[in-house]
Amino acid sequence: DAGVTQSPTHLIKTRGQQVTLRCSPISGHKSVSWYQQVLGQGPQFIFQYYEKEERGRGNFPDRFSARQFPNYSSELNVNALLLGDSALYLCASSFGMNTEAFFGQGTRLTVV
Amino acid sequence: GESVGLHLPTLSVQEGDNSIINCAYSNSASDYFIWYKQESGKGPQFIIDIRSNMDKRQGQRVTVLLNKTVKHLSLQIAATQPGDSAVYFCAENSGGYQKVTFGIGTKLQVIP
Secondary structure, eight states: OOOOEEEOSEEEEOTTOOEEEEEEOOTTOOEEEEEEEOTTSOOEEEEEEETTEEEEEOSOOTTEEEEEOTTSOEEEEEOSOOGGGOEEEEEEEESSTTSOOEEOOOEEEEEO | OOOEEESOSEEEEETTSOEEEEEEEOOTTOOEEEEEEEOTTSOOEEEEEEETTOSEEEOSSEEEEEETTTTEEEEEESSOOGGGOEEEEEEEOOSSSSOOEEOOOEEEEEEO
16 A cells, blocks of 8 residues: 655755645545654644645744645645755645544755 | 653664653643654654553553653663664644644664
């Protein structure tokens, strides 16, 4: 069975640019959550989407946005990139709103 | 605010010995705790969880202990193996949705 898949695996962007990261949840999972993991720290919650609606939001600026599609896949968008946005962006899927989360390998974003 | 933190950033253990990773939390309302293992270049992997109505839970070679009185939990790994080398995060999820709050992490190094 395929786990949570994220694309791309690595990405380099310039300050001020915009980026879109993609996530496909485990088949049958309806919830997708996004996390930012800065080097040397634990992941920080950004968003949760369940049944295509935003159900939770962490302490991130409005430059960060996301959406979930009818097939439950999700995109995370970050506008006006800053150097501090460089991190590993993790997607996690779960069957329900508050059930065990399974993480993908992440997308390593480097902003230069 | 709520936070989950770890006592030791790095733990070195001889292969075959038992490992104990400690974690303190500050939110007394926390009722669900999870331990994750993160290997280099990978997303966090679920190890074991425990709810606040329990004080001990066992899995395969792992045991989680929860002491609600002092807001402390620990992960015990029996007969530590080289494949156990990773960063271990304690985390809590009490938001009613899929918002997992991670601690800083402890790096476990297994000495052959």
